[in-house]
Amino acid sequence: MSEEITVDEVVDARDLMCPMPILAASKAMRYLEPGQVLKVLATDRGSLTDIPAWVEDTGNDLLSSGNEDGALTFYIRKASEP
């Protein structure tokens, strides 16, 4: 499924603990255009609930999430300005 998604930016938040994956993702998201896709890699298991909550709060779309090479992965599409 994830093969079909074009990724525009990757945030490697592996080994970072709460709240740093969210802060790193949030910083990267600032520089994306609406419609572009951010991929986040994380190993903090809190990310399983943190990233979807953050995505919902910021009005963006979680396209898919999964596991790649031992890391949690999240594909997030930036929404157009509210």
Next chain:
Amino acid sequence: MTVEVPTASHHQLGEEDVRRIVREEVASAFAKDPGSRRAAIIASKGTLDWAYPPLILATAAAAAGMQTAIFFTFYGLNIIHKDFTRKLKIDPVGNPAMPMPVPMPDLVTAMPGMVSLASKMMRSRFAKHNVASIATLLDSAREFDVRLIGCQMTIDVFGYTQDDFIDGVEFGGAAAFMSMARRSHVTIFV
């Protein structure tokens, strides 16, 4: 004004549909409410362990697009003091929740040097698990435009001056905090 007479289609709205519509309306009203995008946090404790929650919650709120402020009062002033790395310590005495390598009675943890040992242990344990340092969290807070407000009254009482605090700190009082808090759905006292 005409009153719509219920038609057959209305009767097909089940209980689940009504619940869904109400949920959506509430969610949409909530999203439009400016209070849902503001957080006001009080940091009143000045130990290493209690320095984390206000900074973690504030940066997470800011990253989620909330206008966030932390009001530092009483011992919480330690967190934004220029010398915070030296001031923030943890005392194992009377803290049965603190993880210890071996069980230690209070008589042992009360011995001289235990505060600095426990503080060192906590810092290294946090670093080992890649938890951000207080310095990193303070930098992130400022980068994400979290307002850091020092309580002027306690600054005066404790004999500090405004120059004792890190760059970017503002100063204010209870009324300034309450003014933010009444406009924020999220208010947290640490």
